[in-house]
Amino acid sequence: QLKHMLSQFAALIMAILIVGSSGHAAMKDWPVEARNYIASLPEHALTLDLVLGQAISDADIFQAHKSEAIRAEGTEMQTLAAEDLKLKASYNYFDLKSDPLNPRLQTIRTSGWEARAGAEKYFSSGTDITVEGVHTPQTLRYATNPTIFAYTSSLNVALTQSLWADFFGKAYRAMRRSAEAQKKSIQDGMMSQIELSSLDVITLFYNAWLKQSVMQNTCSGLQRRERLVGVSRDQERRRLIA
DSSP: OHHHHTHHHHHHHHIIIIITTTOGGGGGGSOHHHHHHHHHSTTSSOOHHHHHHHHHHHOHHHHHHHHHHHHHHHHHHHHHGGGSOEEEEEEEEEEEEOOOSOTTTSOSEEEEEEEEEEEEEEOTTSEEEEEEEEEEEEEEEOSSSOOEEEEEEEEEEEEEEOSSTTGGGHHHHHHHHHHHHHHHHHHHHHHHHHHHHHHHHHHHHHHHHHHHHHHHHHHHHHHHHHHHHHHHHHHHHHHHHO
């Protein structure tokens, strides 16, 4: 799978290393893509660090490995989100009309609005604290009595402590430890996969390097044999002339 994702890059490596086995003097014989690629490199040469860095930067398989790190963080953060401060706000407008039995004592219309704002915080001890402010202005209309403008304002503080399902936060703390262990497990698996994928790239590079070395040795041996044949022919000609 990794070789498929790096096929174009790997093919270029193989072309440069194998076709260019006779050295930079033979660069004129290289494919145009290979010459352009070599010219664009910082040191005008392929190195293992460059190949591995390019794979880690661009290969989809390494991007998938990196996403595991995000998933590991998300697993823990999803549990820790229970301790985040939660802000609440609401607004409600009302206009109630009625036909009361006693219009002198009961309103025929009540209108106004209600605004709420507050915050909620959960602690690892299992304690939940809620603070909420409420403001409600109203207009009370009667059939015979004067209209009354009134409002109510309140500040509510509530403290909740679980004594059964989450006994003083024991269940939550166990869940948090489980999330931390799962995060470490995902990270360890991710590092293992990165090492295996990196080993695939390193193997690919050194296989190409080995083919280059074999080709260079073959070319050198061929040149030596050609020189030996030339020397033998010269000796044979001098022997015949003599």
